[in-house]
Amino acid sequence: MTKFLLPLLFLLPSGAYAIDKKFDLNAVTLEILREFPPALSPAVAVPRRADPQPEEKYFNAYILKAIDYLYKNYGLLGYDINSILTHDITYNTSGIVPARRAPLTMCVAAQMEIILTAYEIYAGETGDFSVYYYLPKRSFEGLSVTDLKGHIWVNPKFNANGTADALINFGMGEREPFENLRPGDFVNINRANRTGHAxxxxxYINKTGKILPRYDAGAVVGFKYFSSQGRLAAGEGGLDYRYAVFSKFGCPEMPYKRDCEVIYSADQRMLNTGTMLAPRFWTHTMPQASSETxxxxxxxxxxxxNGLTTDD
Structure with missing residues (x-):
């Protein structure tokens, strides 16, 4: 076998020895073999782990499932600024996050309810209950700097100008500019009349309200959203959709109720935008109280x- 393999050495790049000397297999010794430099090995490319796809890295799919569920089961049950959650929500084995004056609710509470409902759907579908161990239940009840709710409710002293900031502050979110948003991302708006919404x-929508597949600077006039707004009476307010239109485009007719005079800005204090990460990408970054907070x-x-949009 050795004599069968040895001639192959002389066919390799280092086998130039065979050109200069007459090859005699029986004359090959260890001393001769030591004269050969090591054979060159081709570079081997080590494949990099592919970057996670959006459906793996982000929680949008579960946010959208939560919206579908909430609209079907708790939509348009009434808006009230002093109410929180349309129903009690179980926080795994830690008890319930209680509703206040259910089934009425308002906008920042609607965003928290969407997140909590997405938790339920995610845990039920995947069997992964780790979402409930990242933050204690009290984080959805308290309003301090160490409570997620205190950030979703908006507090500039906490560097929290919207739900996107809240998630980023707790290592659960990522900044996305308005032009890069995907369905299921979070936005906090300001209007020209000095009101706002979560x-x-x-x-994205064009001037007739048609949903666009991606951002197009020449066509986008605003966006469709889901939240709680409107009037107190059932059927006139609560969890529902709206068509937000940026102020420079006026208030064109839309397929459904409009929210006009929304301010477009790259300033995150005016148009706060971002996305929620999938649980395995949460960083365990947590805000800490300072002398100011x-x-x-x-x-x-x-x-x-105040809950009122253009057509309410």
């Missing part, structure tokens, strides 16, 4: 979040 992004609690700005 919503979930559904899609110690003992501080968020007070909801009732005048700012």
């Amino acid at each position: 919503v979930t992004f559904i899609g 110690e003992g501080e609690t968020t007070e909801l700005n009732h005048g700012f979040f």
Whole structure:
């Protein structure tokens, strides 16, 4: 076998020896073999792990499933600024996150309800209950700097100008500019009349309200969203959709109720945008109380979040 393999050495790049000397297999010794330099090995490319696809890295699919579920089961049951959640929500084995004055609710509470409902759907589908161990239940009940709710409710002192900021502050989210949003991302808007709203992004729209597959600077006039807004009476307010239109485009007719005079801005304090990461990408970054935020609690700005949109 050795004599069969040895001639192959002289066919390799280092086998130039065979050109200069007459090859005699019986004359090959260890000393002769040591004269050969090591054979060159071709470079082997080590494949990089592919970057995760959006459906793997982000929680959007479950956010959208939560919206479908909530609209079907709890849609349009009434809006009230002092109400939180359309129903009690079980937080795994830790008890319930209680509703206040259910089934009425308002916009920032709607975003929290969407997230909690997405937790339920995700855990039920995947069997992964780790979402419930990342933050304690009290984080969805308290309003301090160490509570997620205190950030979703908006507090500039916490560097929280919207749901996107809240998720980023707790290592659960990622910044996305308005032009890169995907259905299921979060947006907080400001209007020209000095009011605002917390919503979930559904899609870009053109001047007739048609949903566009992606951002197009020449066609986009705003976006469709889901939140809680409108009037107190059932059927006139609560969890529902709207068509937000940026102020420069006026208030064109839309297929459904409009929310006009929305301010477009790259300033995240005016148009707060971002996405929620899938649980395995949460970073365990947590806000800590400082001398400025110690003992501080968020007070909801009732005048700012008044719930009224153009066609209410």
